[in-house]
Amino acid sequence: MVASLDMAHSEIRTLVTKAARGAGLPWGLAEEAGWAADWLSRRALPAADWAAAWLAACCEGRGDPVTFGAALADSLPSGIAAGSTVAIPDGLAGPGYLLPFLHRVAGTFGSVGITDPSGIVVSVEASGHVMFGPAWRDTSRSWEIGPARPLRQWADRAIAAASVIDCLDGLALRTTVPPSAASRNNAGAGTSDND
Amino acid sequence: MTIAERKDTETTIPLRDPDCVMRLLRMGSAHPMRLSFLRVLLRRLKAEGWRFDRPLWEVDSRGVGRAVYRARGPERTYCLVAFAHDLPDEMRSDRVIATAWDATFALVDGEPTTRDLDRLAANVPVQEAGRISARELCLSRANRSVRLFSHVVDRLAEGRQPDIAEIDAVGYLMRTTAVYGSGKFGAADRDQIADRPELQAPFQAEMLSVWLIRAFTVDIAEHLARVKGGDRAVPLARDLRRRLGVGNSTGLGMAPFLVRHPRLLNNWITVRETALARVRALPAVDPSALEGFLAALASATENARSWHSDHPAQIAKLSQLRADLACIADHVATGWEKDGHRPWDALWRWAEARLSMEGQECLVSLMLEPQGAWIDDLSDHLHADEEAGFAIDGALTVARLRDVLARDYGWVGRFDFDDPAQVARFWYVSEEKLEPRLGNRHEEAGQEREQPLGIARAIRDLAAALEGWPEDGPVAAFLLRHPEHRHMVRRIQMLQGLSYAEIRDNVLDHGMLPIDILRCKLAFFGANRFDPRSDRWVRISLFQGQPFPDELAG
Incomplete structure (x- = not known):
């Protein structure tokens, strides 16, 4: 059994796009999810694991970081320009998927951070570098950023657990249509292609 | 800008x-042209003096084994790793739902080690069910054209050359049924290689794969002819070999690409239209350009004559094309004022008023063909x-x-x-x-x-x-x-x-x-012999008439 897969970033992007659509997101937000997955995996962050987390929550009708993050990036600069803070909803699973959208915001305002009463959760620089603070949490509480993993490295490839990919594949399959005789008959050449 | x-x-x-x-x-009336991707590739390989060889050929008497085709450029080397299989006839299908093929391939970035070859041998033959790595750029497979492949092998084994009519009727020994790149199934991401000059234009790794596959298709046929005929066997004559391209069988999967990649589509079309506008703006007909145009016209006429399709829509288009090409030839000989103001533009405006879409789009290709000095730089703008x-x-x-x-x-x-x-x-x-x-x-x-x-x-x-x-x-x-x-x-x-x-x-x-x-996209690839098998399934040929690796330098 394969424990993990060495994937192209574009594969992760495509898979998460389909999985997000399969989980019920509109196509435009599914595209954002795929883009965010690509952004994360290039930074050696667990794009597939986090996607599986928030998509599972999404399937249960809970809020997701992509819908929130995309809306945040759409509506800023007005919020931060006015010097106000923006409250993030409690209980977002896979909050790492906020980071790519914080990067979009950081492109306008420089470094953008998330804080909580105990201190810095995470910051994202305009360059795209991410710095996790001691208050970083994962609402699912089933993953953690490994202390040995360099947090500011760039990755040539995406690495994901095979079980996570299976989970995403299952959601992605919801974008496909089950086979039928009519479907088969209308596909292909309609004649023998063994000539 | x-x-x-x-x-x-x-x-x-x-x-x-x-x-x-x-x-x-x-x-759906688009024709291949000199800015098509396979033409861009071949011009670069020739201009930069790329060298080609086959460092590995381990194929047994059943035609089963592996081979490596190497392309060495000024800065980098790419290798096509080919796996030849013994496919039962009943398993041969061009559909994506197939699970076995006559041959499978991977294009390796650099030269494969023995370990790479073993890794690829475990994955490439099963295609989508396997995984390749960032060391590979493309994954592909091909099936034999049963009737032509057997004919060529039999004839060569007997010490005779194959029938030219048989070759022209099919046009290829094998047809690819999928050529995957850009990160698919674990391959290198496009952006990892996009800054390399030789891979900047679209689908260059895929085109290189297919071109080297074309060499493999002849090599495997000659190999099996030698197995069958022993000392009597002869190699395929060069002039006949040139008439062979690589077939490609394509279904609906290619169609959504143009909708999903609108910026790319825009650049492809803009390049072609800009090239056409540049040629139309030329103040005079250069004698060498006229010679090139007439040669292209003759070649297109011959191509239209031997281009066969059973699809009603394509039959009608071919009929229009043949009539239009005759009309162009007549006009060029007797009516076109080559010494007038902007003569290429005059020719174009005449065509817009007189020819079918099929003829007009063919004329675009003919007009561009001899004008490399004016338009070839546009190939730098095909990517997006x-x-x-x-x-x-x-x-x-x-x-x-x-x-x-x-x-x-x-x-x-x-x-x-x-x-x-x-x-x-x-x-x-x-x-x-x-x-x-x-x-x-x-x-x-x-x-x-x-x-x-x-x-x-x-x-x-x-x-x-x-x-x-x-x-x-x-x-x-x-x-x-x-x-x-x-x-x-x-x-x-x-x-x-x-x-x-x-x-x-x-x-x-x-x-x-x-x-x-499909035809629009395939024309940009450089495909000819567009032959729809249904409204949603088509066969084409790539590289037909183009040089083989051992001919490119010459």
């Missing part, structure tokens, strides 16, 4: 109107930054969005989506090996899982949803309420100013022919 903007400073001939160029009927503009500008006002819709998508008003016939089709992906398919909305299940390819209808829906929204309100607020339109708002924003980005037709219409989309 985009190419489209630059052309206005270089010529005074406007590019053709997108409402003319981006219609399916015309896109497809991420540009991905982030939505939420501050855009609804009024501005409406303005852009009116300016760029006025063509959508031609369609009536309340007419069931105009929404009769829906594009979907089947669970069966994720094969892209086209369904009948009014008869088949599955439209709730429709792919978002019906751009014209989506624009109509977006425009309707925008009604009543405050003019000065930001689009961010609209999208909060209507996330279902997000992908279209992004698309509109990304494509501003790109005149050739959209197919200006309704791909949901009951009369839409997917083969029109």
Whole structure:
């Protein structure tokens, strides 16, 4: 059994796009999810694991970081320009998927951070570098950023657990249509292609 | 400055109107040209003095084994690793749902080690069920043309050359049934290689794969002829070999690509249209260009004569093409004022008034053929930054969005989506090996899982949803309420100013022919002998008439 897969970033992007659509997101937000997955995996962050987390929550009708993050990036600069803070909803699973959208915001305002009463959760620089603070949490509480993993490295490839990919594949399959005789008959050449 | 903007400073001939160029009927009449991707590849390989050899050939008497074809350029080396199989006839299918093939391939970035070869041997023969790595650029497979392959092997084994009519009737020994790149199944991401000059233009790694596969198809046939005929066997004559390309069998999967990659489509079409405008603007007919044009015309006439198809639509097009080519030849000989003002433009305007779309689009290729000095630089503009503009500008006002819709998508008003016939089709992906398919909305299940390819209808829906929204309100607020339109708002924003980005037709219409989309894309690849096997399935040939690796330097 394969424990993990060495994937192209574009594969992760495509898979998460389909999985997000399969989980019920509109196509435009599914595209954002795929883009965010690509952004994360290039930074050696667990794009597939986090996607599986928030998509599972999404399937249960809970809020997701992509819908929130995309809306945040759409509506800023007005919020931060006015010097106000923006409250993030409690209980977002896979909050790492906020980071790519914080990067979009950081492109306008420089470094953008998330804080909580105990201190810095995470910051994202305009360059795209991410710095996790001691208050970083994962609402699912089933993953953690490994202390040995360099947090500011760039990755040539995406690495994901095979079980996570299976989970995403299952959601992605919801974008496909089950086979039928009519479907088969209308596909292909309609004649023998063994000539 | 985009190419489209630059052309206005270089010529005074406007590019053709997108409402003319981006219609399916015309896109479905596209012809390969000197700026097609395989031509771009071969020009570079020749200009840079690339060298080719076959460092490994381990194929047994059944034709089973592996081989390596090496291409060495000034800076980098690429190798095609080929696996030859003994495929039972009953398993041979070109459909994506097939699970075994006559030959399978991977294009390796650099030279494969023995360990790489073993790793690839465990994965490449099973194609989508295996994994390749960032060391590989492409994954592909091919099936034999049963009748021609057997004929060639038998003849060569007997010490005779194959029948030229048999060769021309098919045109290839093997046809590829999929060529995957750009990160598929673990291959290197496109952006890892996109800055290499030799891979910057679109599909260059895929074209290199197919060109080297073409050499393999002849080698494996000659190998089996030697096994069968022993000392009597002879190699395939060079002039006959040149007549062989690589076939390609393509279904619907290729059609959504042009809808999903609008910035790329825009650049391909802009390059071609800019090239045409440059040629039309030339003040005189250069004698060598005239000679090249006439040679291209003769070649196209011969190609049209031997181009065979059983598809009714293609039969009609071929008939038009043959008549138009005769008409062009007659006009060039007797009517064309070659010494007049802008003679190429005069020829073009004559063609627009007299020829069918098929003939007009063929003439585009003929006019470009001898003008390399004026247009070959445009191949540097075929690629596209497809991420540009991905982030939505939420501050855009609804009024501005409406303005852009009116300016760029006025063509959508031609369609009536309340007419069931105009929404009769829906594009979907089947669970069966994720094969892209086209369904009948009014008869088949599955439209709730429709792919978002019906751009014209989506624009109509977006425009309707925008009604009543405050003019000065930001689009961010609209999208909060209507996330279902997000992908279209992004698309509109990304494509501003790109005149050739959209197919200006309704791909949901009951009369839409997917083969029109396929032909446009395949013409940019450089494919000829376009032969539809149904409205949604086509065979073509690549590299037919082009040099083999051992001929390129000569």
